[in-house]
Amino acid sequence: MTIQDDMNPVSADPETNVDGIARTVTERSALQRVLTLTVGPILAAFLLSALILMLVGVNPLTYYGYILERSLFSGLGLQQTATRMAPLLFLCASLIIAFRAGIWNLGTDGQFLLGAVISAASAPLLVGVLPGWAVLLAGFVLAALVGAVWSLIPALLKAYQGVNEIITTLMMSFLGVLLASTLVKLVFRDPETTVPQTRTLPVEDRLPRLFDTSISSGLIWGLIAVLAVHLMMTRTAFGLRLRMVGANPLAATHAGLSVPLLTLATFGLSAGFAGLAGASEILGVAGNVRANWNPAYGLMVIPLVFLARFNGVGAIVLVFFYSALMIGSESAARRLGVPQDFTLVLVASLLICLGLGEYIDHHKRKKER
Amino acid sequence: MSNASETVTSLSSETRAGVIGVHGVTKRFPGVIAVNNVSLTFHQGEVHVLLGENGAGKSTLVGILSGLQEPDEGYLSLNGKKIRLASPSASLDAGISTVFQHSMLVPTLTVLENLTLGAPWYERPPRARIAARMEELKREFALSLPLDAIVGELSLGQQQQIEIARALLRDSKVLILDEATSMLTPQGAHELGERMQKLVKSGLAVIFITHKLAEAYRYGNRISVLKQGALAGEMVPDQLKSMSEDQAVDEIVRLMFGREAGAGSTEQRNSTKRDDTVLKLENLSTQGDADVMGIADISLILQAGEIVGVAGIDGNGQKQLAEAMAGQRPLNSGRVELDGEDITSATVAQRRRKGLRYLTDDRLAEGSVAAFPISENTVLKDIGQPPFWVNGLERPQRIAQHARELIARFSVHAPGETTPIGRLSGGNIQKVLLGRELLGEARVVVFNKPTYGLDLKNIDTSRQRISEIAERGLAVLLISTDLDELMALSDRIAVMEGGRIRGIVKNDGSGEALRLRIGRMMAGEEDYKQATA
Amino acid sequence: MSGLLTEAFLSSLLTGAIVAAIPILLAGLGEQMSEKAGVLNIGIEGMMLMGAYVGFLVAFETNSLWLGFLGGILGGVLTAIVMAVLCVRLGLNQIVIGIGLTLGVEGLTALLHHFQFSRTYPRLPAPERLNIPGLTDLPVIGPSLFGRHLIVYLALIAVVVLAYLYRRTNLGMTLSAAGERPAALDVAGGNVLGIRVVAVLFTGAMAGLGGAYLANIGAGLFIPFMTGGAGFIGIVLAMLARGRPLWVLIGSLIFGAALSLTTALQVAGSNIPTDVIQMLPFAAVMLVLVLFGRRAKLPAALGAAYERGAR
Secondary structure: OOOEOOOOOOOOOHHHOOOOOOOOOOOOOHHHHHHHHHHHHHHHHHHHHHHHHHHOOOOHHHHHHHHHHHHOOOHHHHHHHHHHHHHHHHHHHHHHHHHHOOOOOOOHHHHHHHHHHHHHHHHHHHEOOEOHHHHHHHHHHHHHHHHHHHOHHHHHHHHHHOOOHHHHHHHHHHHHHHHHHHHHHHHOEOOOOOOOEEOOOOHHHOOOEOOOOOOEOHHHHHHHHHHHHHHHHHHEHHHHHHHHHHHOHHHHHHOOOOHHHHHHHHHHHHHHHHHHHHHHHHHHHHOOOEOOOOOOHHHHHHHHHHHOOOOHHHHHHHHHHHHHHHHHHHHHHHHOOOOOOHHHHHHHHHHHHHHHHHHHHHHHHHHHO | OOOOOEEOOOOOHHHOOEEEEEEEEEEEEOOEEEEEEEEEEEEOOOEEEEEOOOOOOHHHHHHHHOOOOOOOEEEEEEOOEEEOOOOHHHHHHOOEEEEOOOOOOOOOOEHHHHHHOOOOOOOOOOHHHHHHHHHHHHHHHOOOOOOOOEHHHOOHHHHHHHHHHHHHHOOOOEEEEEOOOOOOOHHHHHHHHHHHHHHHHOOOEEEEEEOOHHHHHHHOOEEEEEEOOEEEEEEOHHHHHOOOHHHHHHHHHHHHHOOOOOOOOOOOOOOOOOOOEEEEEEEEEOOOOOOOOOOOOEEEEEEOOOEEEEEOOOOOOHHHHHHHHHOOOOOOEEEEEEOOEEOOOOOHHHHHHHOEEEEOOOHHHHHOOOOOEHHHHHOHHHOOOOOOEEOOEEOHHHHHHHHHHHHHHOOOOOOOOOOEHHHOOHHHHHHHHHHHHOOOOOOEEEEEOOOOOOOHHHHHHHHHHHHHHHHOOOEEEEEOOOHHHHHHHOOEEEEEEOOEEEEEEEOOOOOHHHHHHHHHHHOOOOOOOOOOO | OHHHHOHHHHHHHHHHHHHHHHHHHHHHHHHHHHHHOOOOOOOHHHHHHHHHHHHHHHHHHHOOHHHHHHHHHHHHHHHHHHHHHHHHHOOEOHHHHHHHHHHHHHHHHHHHHHHHOOOOOOOOOOOOOOOOOOOOOOOOHHHHHHOOOHHHHHHHHHHHHHHHHHHHOHHHHHHHHHHHOHHHHHHOOOOHHHHHHHHHHHHHHHHHHHHHHHHHHHHOOOOOOOOOOHHHHHHHHHHHHOOOHHHHHHHHHHHHHHHHHHHHHHHOOOOOOHHHHHHHHHHHHHHHHHHHHHHOOOOOOOOOOOOOOOO
């Protein structure tokens, strides 16, 4: 599945089917395809966004240059970029499972925040009770469980009632975001602070930093999560079962797979990883959750996973660039006065331009055949 | 859309009397020439049969005439004028209406709405006018339809009547019927044949597409035979009238294959039935609902080496029976016994491992995952099983090797095992699926419409394979809507209607008499005399 | 919570319910047409937000609420054009493009707002209201039901008009055919892509109008991200209403009531966190989905692009 809605890339007309006849096709040069598929659209997206910057009176060259300088060409920026990647990677893992299994989990924001809140609520209390590694492990496990539990209603409705999960996961996401905030204010509030927030996990008890840098080791776990999910989906029996349910539920039933159970498993795993994403942000970086905190990474990651065509390695590369963009634009918001919301514009134009590129490529290939 | 028509100055004398002319039309698809330089003329007052195997170019020709596709070379003419049909609406404006092989009705809308489909959105449906016209059609062509019924709740035969009525309401000059008898009972097909004759007498030109030789003779005034995209021959009305059915069929077969009829496939096979019972079904019942029919009280015994046919009009519980046997559909009551072992509560996978196999009729939507490569499709029913998986980890080389062996053994035409299975033709997908079902120790194979939609060569091979499977001592349940196929292959034939078995007859080779008896049971009459299981 | 049932409380609750219901109603009616035609318009949130921004900008610059509404419609339609071109004409994935569009509009409007209004946060003057002598003077329901801006009544009329068009003209069946079996509509001479484009643009217009109402009447100013999921609620309403405009109206009123309870309780001095009350409408949707989800039947071809010949 790509942006080009190519769920059935196969011509069903028997008369157009090639019966082993070798195609005498001269494919366009690979270079041309790369141009239409990636380089061209990316350039177009940056140009489009540059136009918008000029519209509001910002010099795009200054802005883009500043972002590059702050995020990739400075040691600190690079470290911040790497740290930012961790939660996004876990979210990628979550979405790769869901999308490959044909489930539109659009509720990762709620699952993420509830995972974050439960880990922030539990970990500081466990410090001293359990050894350091066990505190972190408990935080992660709880976050995964809570995330999974939050997807239970959409999962059951989808598996046994056939209710469209797009709407249920979105609704549960709104609910989850509000619930997380309520929990911080009413249940897990740190009595010693004036602003509503949870207790804070001391810096020394958080996920260790990598070597001498400020990069959280959450990055490593995030990378492992994405790669593990990628291998699971492409190389194991379980992954093939999930993919089969996603690609053709009728065929899955016919082959003796329990589509409802596998649907439940997909939701559980996907939402669990979203919960882990929340925990990785708290246990690795923030240490606590403030009321009304919502970075809203969930919907943002969806375009990235799509652009990566559900490929784990591709997703890692895109997450890297997106993190750099975020770090750079956050800095630019302070220094150049351009709100970081601009990244949304850039990602949206990327998505649209890459979609158009795919469309053009698809049709050129069609014509050539 | 306007039909950019212009007078063609020099028309050949042949097109003189025709409504629609096809002139040197060629249409290419990736890697194939679907229609190759075909010229045809369709006349008023004639049922013109387009006959050919699957892949002979019939559907593409229909697509071109109905505005779905445009020819790469050549042109069409209407009443002697060159015409371009760039869209379905252009085709409709030209007076051509098409009843497609697959229903082109909206199941959630009413009959009236389907009849007016395509009208401008701001208009109100002209109910009174249509009701009046339907009265006329009822008198002239015996087309009777409840205007306010939801189409999805009507039978396939009634749905087809809606499409024909729609064509007549549009005052079409040409009516195309694409494989129109495939969903009908023998009686229904006969009625359609009579209706077509009435239609041509009222001045229409009817184009009737079929791959069934006998139908072509019975219902057609003129027959054009297509072969691999090209016109292989034509039989004009006078010629047809002077021939008997057998003579005509022989001639058609000669045109289509260049050989005489009567080879292999329609001859009854010799029974290879043995005495040991393999599968025993006792009083199987499943839940039905608005969408699917339930089955009731089905009892059947399959013996080794035996082929039991299941006849019936499509949608009378045959598929549900197959699914219940495979374990795909939960039972309300009943018992399934395989080699004396009770497997009623076994899952699909367990039954498969014990040797109960089910080859579905829906090759693309249910049998395979179109986007997955052939290799993965060969093992989709054994996910996680050795030797293809070890400890849950896939062994791609082992799977690829297995797929290559299967491709070779079942002579699947495919570029390679990594080709997505959806790119193959129906016959080749069928071969892959058959190979998948026969993997390991099979005991019983349930075939659901195994030759449906295949071309004649593949039909022959498939029937041959089914015979061989029985010869090897496996029990076969053969579900088919093709009575000839059942009478050629089966030891016994069970007839299903309304989710029940109306009778089981021994295939004693009594030909027409047997066919009549089965036909009556298909229509719901019990056959007590012979109801012995 | 002594003053819970005072006249002022009830009046503000009812007023709030209507003010909150109108944007959702407009969005839901718009989305309903897209869904009928087989387009799952996830970009509606973005269309609404664009309508809010453009609607506010125009109203602010021209001092005319009506021109503001027109601007809102224009903003929504402009966003919808992108959706119509990419998803209907080119057949790209509706969900991904919808999400992308929403994100893009969120970013764009926040950016523009930052450079135009973030220092001053200008407000529009309170809108002129309808005044029907006699009715508007009734206690409690008077001002809330009969003292609203004319656009409220136009929205209600839209419900009736749409219900009429769906039932009595070919519009309903043409949309249903495009959503259930586009190929059938195509071979019957209908224009699948045409009717889908019309439906998406209509969604944009209605969502844009809803957004403009939200900004110009509801809040009196534009705030980035101010739609806060109203478009998504519109999607839910459209799904649950199964093609009936009246059901969208009923649903939006229930939602509006739940939303207005938030403000009303605050006015009454309740100390329940607003988060909890804000959860009510979403919880209500989930409850409805749990109870009746099975019956929320969607068009068969919803979300699938149509290409002639590709069966």
